[in-house]
Amino acid sequence: MDASKRTYAPVNFQDKLARFSDQWQPRVIAEINGYQVKIVRIEGDFVWHDHPETDEAFIVLDGTLRIDFRDGSVNVGPGEMYVVPKGVEHKPFADREVKMLLIEPRGILNTGHEGGERTAENDLWI
Amino acid sequence: MDASKRTYAPVNFQDKLARFSDQWQPRVIAEINGYQVKIVRIEGDFVWHDHPETDEAFIVLDGTLRIDFRDGSVNVGPGEMYVVPKGVEHKPFADREVKMLLIEPRGILNTGHEGGERTAENDLWI
Numbered sequence: 004m005d006a007s008k009r010t011y012a013p014v015n016f017q018d019k020l021a022r023f024s025d026q027w028q029p030r031v032i033a034e035i036n037g038y039q040v041k042i043v044r045i046e047g048d049f050v051w052h053d054h055p056e057t058d059e060a061f062i063v064l065d066g067t068l069r070i071d072f073r074d075g076s077v078n079v080g081p082g083e084m085y086v087v088p089k090g091v092e093h094k095p096f097a098d099r100e101v102k103m104l105l106i107e108p109r110g111i112l113n114t115g116h117e118g119g120e121r122t123a124e125n126d127l128w129i
Numbered sequence: 130m131d132a133s134k135r136t137y138a139p140v141n142f143q144d145k146l147a148r149f150s151d152q153w154q155p156r157v158i159a160e161i162n163g164y165q166v167k168i169v170r171i172e173g174d175f176v177w178h179d180h181p182e183t184d185e186a187f188i189v190l191d192g193t194l195r196i197d198f199r200d201g202s203v204n205v206g207p208g209e210m211y212v213v214p215k216g217v218e219h220k221p222f223a224d225r226e227v228k229m230l231l232i233e234p235r236g237i238l239n240t241g242h243e244g245g246e247r248t249a250e251n252d253l254w255i
Contacts, residue, residue, distance in 0.1 A: 008200065008201045008202065009201030010203070011201055013209040013211045014209060016210075035233070036215070040210070060161045060166070075137055076137065077136070082142045084139065084158075084159060086159050089162070
């Protein structure tokens with residue numbers, strides 16, 4: 004290879020996960036225009052919330068995420084994704100730790116407009 | 130579980146991949162507002178192109194993707210992602226078949242504005 008050429012670094016999900024252990028605190032790892040890809044560890048029950056202004060995508064890396072809806076649920080395992088449509092109330096749940104990616108517009112809070120003690124810091128990069 | 134509750138289905142990447150074998154033809158598997166998640170098989174060399182209006186994200190599921198830039202390159206393996214900034218000329222390459230996800234706004238052509246025989250059908254769902 005031409006010695007003057009630059010080698011760029013990819014974003015490695017395991018490398019990013021190794022840098023934190025706290026749960027329910029999404030870290031931003033990439034941006035696609037105004038959208039952010041976040042990585043997060045979750046375990047246990049979250050709060051019911053919705054995002055009236057946006058869809059929200061979940062891509063599971065490890066573990067099994069259950070997303071409860073008022074009328075049912077979906078299980079999302081490694082190598083699977085699910086998009087919660089905007090305005091749909093949902094509650095993520097994990098009986099063991101789940102590692103996953105979130106994709107949503109910049110500025111979206113994890114608790115939607117519910118607020119409360121489960122609201123995580125926003126726009127935290129790792 | 131309440132028998133009246135509905136079980137929703139996640140999007141499974143391997144299930145989607147099992148439904149086609151052609152390369153360089155991205156299929157849409159999910160939408161996040163105006164953005165699409167596409168799944169694609171690639172092998173060999175693509176054409177130089179850019180997307181003046183948008184960033185483009187690559188998430189590799191299997192194999193090693195090399196993206197060449199005019200001033201260097203990046204290798205992206207399974208469990209890794211890379212975002213090519215808008216307007217940056219790039220050329221994907223895979224010496225063996227790579228299976229990956231693309232994330233970009235609806236309506237973006239795989240060859241940018243280059244056109245030509247490598248331009249794939251757009252907005253093809255699977």
